[in-house]
Amino acid sequence: MTRQNTQVVLVRRPEGMVRPDDFELRELPVADPDEGEVLVETAYISLDPAMRGWMREGRSYVQPVGLGEVMRAGAVGRVVASRNPGFAEGDHVTGVLGVQRYACVGERGLHKIDPSMAPLPAYLGVLGAPGLTAYFGLLEVGALEEGDTVLVSGAAGAVGSVVGQIAKIRGARAVGIAGGPEKCAHLVEQLGFDAAIDYKNDDVRARIKATCPSRVNVYFDNVGGELLDIALTQLAMRARVVICGAISQYNNLEQTRGPKNYLSLLVARARMEGFVIFDYAPRYGEAFAEMGPWLAQGKLTYRETVVEGIENFVPAFQRLFTGEKLGKLVLKV
Ligand SMILES: NC(=O)c1ccc[n+]([C@@H]2O[C@H](COP(=O)([O-])OP(=O)(O)OC[C@H]3O[C@@H](n4cnc5c(N)ncnc54)[C@H](OP(=O)(O)O)[C@@H]3O)[C@@H](O)[C@H]2O)c1
Incomplete structure (x- = not known):
């Protein structure tokens, strides 16, 4: 046949x-x-x-x-x-x-x-490119430390949902930005984020201030555009801004909206760094060795x-x- x-x-x-x-x-x-x-x-x-x-x-x-x-x-x-x-x-x-x-x-x-x-x-998903992206993006590029406050956009998505959970597992605070009350409730109630911000309905800047009182140590950006601009104004000293993606710009890359507030990096002595997950291919085994048990123990859900x-x-x-x-x-x- x-x-x-x-x-x-x-x-x-x-x-x-x-x-x-x-x-x-x-x-x-x-x-x-x-x-x-x-x-x-x-x-x-x-x-x-x-x-x-x-x-x-x-x-x-x-x-x-x-x-x-x-x-x-x-x-x-x-x-x-x-x-x-x-x-x-x-x-x-x-x-x-x-x-x-x-x-x-x-x-x-x-x-x-x-x-x-x-x-x-x-x-x-969690055991594929998005999970690996979350793992190396947060731990390596974001250089996560215990006690940090992590703010992640696209938080209810494949990458963002894992970023927030790894932050929690590693002793950090996790605040997610997502679209709509259902997704925000999911982040807090099912995934254990400390707080969620509904970018479609909330005043995002005010909510970041309220949910990240010590400011943001790691901003993990999946969205770009206006959310990146707002997040830049809320950085803690020596913050790390992880440029993972910019989905808000992908349908119009010819006219990408650049980060207007980039001088906040200077004020906070912060750094902003992009990465491509394929560069970490030789180290994928490290991620699986940690994430496999987290999944088996129910610490990581998807x-x-x-x-x-x-x-x-x-x-x-x-x-x-x-x-x-x-x-x-x-x-x-
Ligand atoms: N650097 C790398 O190596 C690498 C690897 C994999 C993925 N990425 C990037 O990581 C990001 C997330 O990827 P993913 O696979 O996890 O996708 P995803 O988050 O599962 O799906 C995209 C989500 O983005 C949100 N979104 C779409 N348009 C938006 C807008 N204009 N403003 C705000 N939010 C918007 C939507 O959620 P809401 O309902 O919350 O709006 C949507 O569910 C993407 O930017 C992707 O390109 C990078």
């Missing part, structure tokens, strides 16, 4: 929010793997804000996705045919498999995962929003920007 692939192909560079006609759904027979390759049937596809950047031309930390190419994405799946001695049929794997039902890939960047340790989508159907890629992806999701957003194939 010939397997049939379904691929989501980028056919136009999006302007602003992605639209259905920026992509085409392509059906084609699946080719057999070549020597050294494996054929993976994808189960869950990761939807990440960074993918919006990969759709545009211009200098970045990776090549843009070419027009006519399958949209790049991390995913988890099961090996259904292998011509690589390192992988056997039935193995579960994670890697950059793309938005498609089947991916024929080499071993580079492909990792075996154990579905008996955690459900498959967890390997795209939520997922699962959208079904590869044909729903565009409306699902849009939810990253509208905020209609909680925790890690994944597409179930």
Whole structure:
């Protein structure tokens, strides 16, 4: 029986929010793997804000996705045919498999995962790039110290929710910024944040002052724009501002809003530093060694929003920007 692939192909560079006609759904027979390759049937596809950047031309930390190419994405799946001695049929794997039902890939960047340790989508969230980003971003770039006050934006998302929880585990205070009362309640009641700020309804500056009376030692920024500007005015001496992302700007990177209040760095003798998680690849094992037990002990919890159907890629992806999701957003194939 010939397997049939379904691929989501980028056919136009999006302007602003992605639209259905920026992509085409392509059906084609699946080719057999070549020597050294494996054929993976994808189960869950990761939807990440960074993918919006990969759709545009211009200098970045990776090549843009070419027009006519399958949209790049991390995913988890099961090996259904292998011509690589390192992988056997039935193995579960994670890697950059793309938005498609089947991916024929080499071993580079492909990792075996154990579905008996955690459900498959967890390997795209808390045990995937977002969890690692939270871990190294907070502990290494943010140089977290016990007793610090950590303020994190995008706090109910895949990265932000882990940042706040690691801060608490390591003896810091955690204050999260998220959109809407439900997400804010979730942060405090389920994830153990000390306080939450609803950027859609609260006076953010006043709430930071109220919830961070000793000011902010680490501002972990996932959002950029106005929230970054406000947070800069609330830094403690020698604060660290971690530039993880700027989702508020991704749909209009041509006119990025820069940090107007950057001189607050001078006043607070603070530093602001960006990072890309891939640079920490040789050290991922350190993160898993700590985060695995935290998960097993229930100190670290996570939520997922699962959208079904590869044909729903565009409306699902849009939810990253509208905020209609909680925790890690994944597409179930
Ligand atoms: N540096 C790295 O290596 C690295 C690696 C992974 C991720 N990242 C970055 O980390 C950030 C978070 O990624 P994630 O995967 O965890 O995504 P996510 O937080 O799970 O999803 C995005 C969230 O951003 C919020 N948001 C969207 N537009 C916003 C706006 N205009 N203002 C304020 N909040 C807005 C929404 O939540 P609300 O409902 O709260 O608005 C939405 O749920 C992104 O900026 C991403 O690019 C960086």
